[in-house]
Structures are given as structure tokens and as C-alpha cells.
Amino acid sequence: MKALVYQGPEALSYQDVQEPALELGNQLIRIACVGICGSDMHAYLGHDNRRPAPLILGHEVSGVIEGGARNGERVTVNPLVTCGSCAACMEGRDNLCPERQIISMPPREGGFADLVAIPNRNLVTVPEDIALSKAALAEPIACGWHTVKLSLATLSGSCSTALVLGGGAIGLGAALSLKAQGVDSVTIVEPNPLRRAYLADVCAQSVLAVAPDSDLFDLVIDGVGYAATRATASSCVRPGGVIGHIGLGEDGGGLDIRRMTLQEITFIGTYTYTAKDFEQTAQAIFDGRLGSLDWTEIRPLADGANAFSDIRSDVVAAPKVLLQPETAPERS
Incomplete structure (x- = not known):
């Protein structure tokens, strides 16, 4: 598959990489859109030692499940993977789980790619009448x-x-x-x-x-x-x-x-969100309570290096740039 790989400060390469390994309980997501986050920019500039090169960044993801019982289901991805059993998780404060991981940070590769693997419980189904470009905004x-x-x-x-x-x-x-x-x-x-x-x-x-x-x-x-x-x-x-x-x-x-x-x-x-917060945000998108959500600029994943450079140069007006792989299941 293709991916945009962080290689070091202000260096990104669009290249062939191995498809993610699919572990038990995970789903493979064919990515429709993935947003460029401020934390991705911090890594790109070499300011985040939690994201060492080489690494696939990106965690604001929507797409379609590929394979298995949920094949073809349109989803938005909660990228925060938690243990589900510690005191924080049991209290509904799973964002504070001491074992938490997030895609785009080792050991989990991110979403600037054709595919990403994520646990079943981290997926929220997107209604057919909601564009996956809008569903990708659930995370930010x-x-x-x-x-x-x-x-x-x-x-x-x-x-x-x-x-x-x-x-x-x-x-x-x-x-x-x-x-x-x-x-x-x-x-x-x-x-x-x-x-x-x-x-x-x-x-x-x-x-x-x-x-x-x-x-x-x-x-x-x-x-x-x-x-x-x-x-x-x-x-x-x-x-x-x-x-x-x-x-x-x-x-x-x-x-x-x-x-x-x-x-x-x-x-x-505040750090990220709980699983409940993520679900509530997604539902607010689906219900139209967050407005038209037409404030994104969509660019090809292959052009991701230029998108990062433009954001760095403050020449992008839209609050969010979404990258779209060539293999995206829905074109925007």
C-alpha cells in the first residue's frame, strides 16, 4: 500500500509500505479521508519526541471496513486505544488510561496511508447520508x-x-x-x-x-x-x-x-476525549448540530508534503486540510 511517511524534521515521503498486520479484535479500514492535526505538525517540525521517524502520522480518520463480518461498513475512527479494564477506563475516563495508545504514535502506525488497523470498539458507524469527509472531523x-x-x-x-x-x-x-x-x-x-x-x-x-x-x-x-x-x-x-x-x-x-x-x-x-465524548461528537455531526462542516480543504495524500509545507507557511485559509488516498472508497 501507499503511505505518507515522516522521515525527519520537515521531511515526508510518499512511498510503498507493508499493509498493517490485522490482530484479533481489530478491523482493517480503507481510508477515505484523514486530517492533518496540529500534533502532526509538531512531529513534522521535529518538536515531538513521542513520534520518532520513520513513522506514519495521522489520526483523524474515516473510511470503510474491509473484510470480516462488518465488511463495507462506513465508519469514523476513535484513534485512542485503551485497555478497558483499569480504574480510569472503568470510571469512564478512558482518555486517562495509563496504557493508552494512539495511532500515529509508536507502536501504532497512523492514518496517512491507504489502510489502518484499529480495534472494533474504536469504530463508530457513519450513516449513509453523511459524507466521510465530514465524519473525519469527529476526532478534532x-x-x-x-x-x-x-x-x-x-x-x-x-x-x-x-x-x-x-x-x-x-x-x-x-x-x-x-x-x-x-x-x-x-x-x-x-x-x-x-x-x-x-x-x-x-x-x-x-x-x-x-x-x-x-x-x-x-x-x-x-x-x-x-x-x-x-x-x-x-x-x-x-x-x-x-x-x-x-x-x-x-x-x-x-x-x-x-x-x-x-x-x-x-x-x-484537557487531553483528547473519552469514548463517550467521541460518540456524542459523532452523533452531533450526524444530527447536524455542528453545522454544515464545509470548512475543509481536501488534497491527495500523494501531495501531503506540499500540504504540510503550506500549513507551515500560513497560506491555508481552511481550518482543516484533509488528505485523501488514491484508493479512497469515496471520492470527495
């Missing part, structure tokens, strides 16, 4: 869905205004999740003028170049994770409010710990 949106759900629970549902930092797929997914979970006033901050115009014109979002210096928000979601965005979150959240932190841009700095302490501001770090 689920990250925001999880953060929103935890943050609203901390606020006891008392949230009327929210600010989202970052207008990529994670930030936009968080904004859509906020609205789907009952928050009406949502503003996105996106400094890139190309992306900002796209969010306003195509996605119908309320978007600013910089955060307001006078308004305070019940909830601020940082989908970027740099010191500067954490500093913005610290200054924009109201007393007693919540900062929901998804971004993994850099490790430290930015939080105003004194203000957070004196004004009882809650900081919630």
Missing part, C-alpha cells in the same frame, strides 16, 4: 467537545459568554461544541487575517484579530497553548470563571497565578 471536534463539557460542568451550566483562542480546527470545533451545548455568545480570536476572513465569511463565526481588553468571559478556551495565549486567557476570564486548556503549543508560562488564586479562577487541562 471531540477534543473541543470534551473541554466544553468539563468546563460547563465546573460552571454548573452558568455560562453565557465564551472566548476561544485560536481559529484552527480545534478552536473552531470548540466554538461549534459550545453552541451545540447551549452557549449562545461565542467569540473566536484568530490573528491570521486569511484564516480570520474564512471563519467569518464561510463559517459564520464571530471572530476578532485580538482579544477584547474590556470584556470578561465566563469561559475561555485556549486551543493554541502558548504562553501568550495563556496570558490572554488569564486576563479575559471573569472572577469565578474557567479556563479550558486544549493547546499543546509550549510547556510553560503565561498563567497569572496570583489573579487566578485571588479570583478563584479554575484552570482545566
